[in-house]
Amino acid sequence: MTDRVRIYEVGPRDGLQNEATPIPLDTKVEFIERLVHAGLREIEATSFVSPKAIPQLGDGDDLLPRLSRDAEVRYPVLVPNERGMARAEAAGADALAVFTAATDAFTERNIGMSVDESLAAFKPVLRRAEELGWWRRAYVSTAFGCPYTGAVDPHRAVSVAVRLVELGVDEVCFGDTIGVGVPAQVAVLTGAAVQARIPVERVAFHFHDTRGTALANVQAGLDAGVRCFDSSTGGTGGCPYAPGAAGNLATEDLVYLLDASGYEHGVDLEGVLDAARFIAGALGRPLASKVGQAGGWDAATGAAIGR
Numbered sequence: 001m002t003d004r005v006r007i008y009e010v011g012p013r014d015g016l017q018n019e020a021t022p023i024p025l026d027t028k029v030e031f032i033e034r035l036v037h038a039g040l041r042e043i044e045a046t047s048f049v050s051p052k053a054i055p056q057l058g059d060g061d062d063l064l065p066r067l068s069r070d071a072e073v074r075y076p077v078l079v080p081n082e083r084g085m086a087r088a089e090a091a092g093a094d095a096l097a098v099f100t101a102a103t104d105a106f107t108e109r110n111i112g113m114s115v116d117e118s119l120a121a122f123k124p125v126l127r128r129a130e131e132l133g134w135w136r137r138a139y140v141s142t143a144f145g146c147p148y149t150g151a152v153d154p155h156r157a158v159s160v161a162v163r164l165v166e167l168g169v170d171e172v173c174f175g176d177t178i179g180v181g182v183p184a185q186v187a188v189l190t191g192a193a194v195q196a197r198i199p200v201e202r203v204a205f206h207f208h209d210t211r212g213t214a215l216a217n218v219q220a221g222l223d224a225g226v227r228c229f230d231s232s233t234g235g236t237g238g239c240p241y242a243p244g245a246a247g248n249l250a251t252e253d254l255v256y257l258l259d260a261s262g263y264e265h266g267v268d269l270e271g272v273l274d275a276a277r278f279i280a281g282a283l284g285r286p287l288a289s290k291v292g293q294a295g296g297w298d299a300a301t302g303a304a305i306g307r
């Protein structure tokens, strides 16, 4: 089992999509530049959804061309349909994430389709992305629980993931959209995915930290062999169609756990803290994450670092 972990940063997309404060394009560009400077190499930059659904990310067409392109940095964008794919292509994207869920009730509220309809809508999108040689991810939201229908059978989440793998995605990411999951569920879900012949290398997790279980869930994922986790610098995030969803796991908290546990990931904690303070300042509020408040810890001296 490799000790290398991929940190997939969702701050610019999930982190900002639910914010009331309008965020200028220049601020978004600078936030992403600071994330790159911190060593993040997969940064979900924006989404190409209806600007009526998510006004905060309506500037994706202008944002993507502003990002400095480095072969080592991937900027996936969220795409719900062919219209979004055309916009992503025009803006110069080369990686995408489609998104559906384990439950029809959430999918209908989020993207106006049943799960089956969403898979049908993704088919031409993923075919086109494959033609273009793009990296392709798919989210299965509400994999741990749904704000409209309650508990979710892990086999239901896995059956949606299997169909997405059949549509040719490189990675499936199970989302705890409203932050209700616990470590035992992570173990069961990962086991069910592997049993359904989804290689563990193609599984990722996306935890919202609504109830403080996100970091424990990451540890359960690590123990089960998963090596890709989503997080949001500054711990921002939420979905307007998921009542009760709070911020994502903070990247600074994830980096602290991985560093202290001896995993390699290439991300610098002080750089993340710098980007976290920058975005918290732009949003006009204090940095709420645990490591954002306490700083990291230098085991050689016992002192806090990056405060």
Ligand code: HMG
Residues within 6 Å of the ligand: 014, 017, 047, 048, 049, 050, 051, 052, 053, 054, 078, 080, 081, 083, 084, 085, 087, 099, 110, 111, 112, 113, 139, 140, 141, 142, 174, 175, 176, 177, 178, 206, 208, 238, 239, 240, 241
């Ligand atoms: P709809 O109303 O059902 O479909 O929306 P429509 O095809 O009738 O389109 C309605 C209007 O949107 C039309 O414009 C379309 O042209 C336009 P109008 O005629 O009214 O002027 N439109 C678009 N405009 C720009 N880009 C597009 C696009 N598509 C249609 N791509 C739709 C369906 C999917 C568009 C809408 O429901 C939508 O945009 N939903 C997005 C919801 C969203 O972004 N949610 C947050 C992301 S998911 C999430 O956060 C979870 C995740 O983090 C994982 C986890 O936490 O579990 C990923």
Ligand code: MG
Residues within 6 Å of the ligand: 014, 175, 177, 206, 208, 237, 238, 239
């Ligand atoms: Mg999310």
